Amino acid sequence: MDKVFKALADQTRRYLLDRLHEHNGQTLGELCRRLEMTRQSATQHLAVLEAANLVSTVRRGREKLHYLNPVPLNEIQERWIDKFERPRLRALSLVKQQAEKAEEAMADxxxxxxxxxxxxxxxxxxxxxxxxxxxxxxxxxxxxxxxxxxxxxxxxxxxxxxxxxxxxxxxxxxxxxxxxxxxxxxxxxxxxxxxxxxxxxxxxxxxxxxxxxxxxxxxxxxxxxxxxxxxxxxxxxxxxxxxxxxxxxxxxxxxx
Missing domain, CATH: 3.30.530.20 (START domain)
Structure with missing residues (x-):
């Protein structure tokens, strides 16, 4: 868990995860084209993400494909969010839905x-x-x-x-x-x-x-x-x- 929080603390690493969420299975070159940094710097960031099990890799010939692994993020949600916030978030969501329905009804x-x-x-x-x-x-x-x-x-x-x-x-x-x-x-x-x-x-x-x-x-x-x-x-x-x-x-x- 400590490695996950450390990995998520950096803006660049969060950006890399966002890009993999949009399009999974990218090579280092494809990821670098979206970043203003050298391949060496990007490799270091990806290594931290791999160590935290947030990114997994698969070899395809000479290429190394990077995939987002959402399991650690789900564990964070279950450990730090769900058991504390789920009832309140459900209540807020219900209020929001009712307000939207009321607005739609009044709009008609x-x-x-x-x-x-x-x-x-x-x-x-x-x-x-x-x-x-x-x-x-x-x-x-x-x-x-x-x-x-x-x-x-x-x-x-x-x-x-x-x-x-x-x-x-x-x-x-x-x-x-x-x-x-x-x-x-x-x-x-x-x-x-x-x-x-x-x-x-x-x-x-x-x-x-x-x-x-x-x-x-x-x-x-x-x-x-x-x-x-x-x-x-x-x-x-x-x-x-x-x-x-x-x-x-x-x-x-x-x-x-």
């Missing part, structure tokens, strides 16, 4: 993006998006949460009933520039993938560029519905921040 569903410019600061826009009393003024619902990652949030009616018409989880919270939440109906199937809303708040001088991205929508009909809803809510938000009052008429009640 409609996404709505809306951009609006507001004369304000990122801090004020963030406050308007997360303060329950302010959301009640321009949204007709109170968004209630502590806005910490992993916390639940509710889109509660303002009639005092405490009824939530939408619920979700805070996925990302980076005040005052980015907020990501999941959205679902309170009675939605627990196994169904919820939609996700991202608020990106970017300052541009004396104004703010607010981008709302609503992903993983069920179909085009739902995309059309949320498009009208977001346009109305964000217009009301802009009016409240810039003038101190929401629009004189609730925009989501205006016939389209």
């Amino acid at each position: 569903k409609p996404t709505f993006v809306y951009v609006i410019y507001i004369e304000s600061t990122p801090e004020k826009v963030w406050h308007a998006l997360t303060d329950a009393d302010l959301t009640a003024e321009y949204w007709g619902h109170s968004n209630v949460s502590d806005w910490q990652v992993g916390s639940p949030w509710e889109h509660q009616r303002t009639d005092g009933s405490g009824t939530a018409d939408a619920v979700g989880t805070v996925v990302e919270s980076s005040p005052p520039t980015r907020l990501v939440t999941t959205w679902a109906a309170p009675d939605a199937d627990a196994t169904a993938e919820p939609s996700r809303v991202t608020f990106d708040i970017q300052p541009h001088g004396d104004i703010v560029r607010l981008t709302v991205t609503h992903e993983n929508l069920a179909d085009e009909a739902e995309r059309t519905a949320v498009a009208g809803g977001w346009a109305a809510v964000l217009s009301n938000l802009k009016s409240l921040i810039e003038t101190g009052s929401p629009l004189p008429q609730q925009p989501w009640l205006v016939p389209r």
Whole structure:
């Protein structure tokens, strides 16, 4: 094992193993053509690899062919990696596969993006998006949460009933520039993938560029519905921040 670690410690010897992995059974001349070194230096490196049993050789006439022997590398993996890391690596691999499946599923569903410019600061826009009393003024619902990652949030009616018409989880919270939440109906199937809303708040001088991205929508009909809803809510938000009052008429009640 010591000879194996010593052999692997040198970059040139690792390069030789890589080349044999790509194309096994090469002669010294073929290997030297890939290296900027003399045949004598390459021979010395190959001798170290042979001593570690990482390379074996076979004579074919006057030629000496070099072959990669993966057995010592497999022994290192079994001795130093597998028994310590296998459960964790399997768990990480499972997480990666699930994340990739979720991304593929979301990629197949409609996404709505809306951009609006507001004369304000990122801090004020963030406050308007997360303060329950302010959301009640321009949204007709109170968004209630502590806005910490992993916390639940509710889109509660303002009639005092405490009824939530939408619920979700805070996925990302980076005040005052980015907020990501999941959205679902309170009675939605627990196994169904919820939609996700991202608020990106970017300052541009004396104004703010607010981008709302609503992903993983069920179909085009739902995309059309949320498009009208977001346009109305964000217009009301802009009016409240810039003038101190929401629009004189609730925009989501205006016939389209």
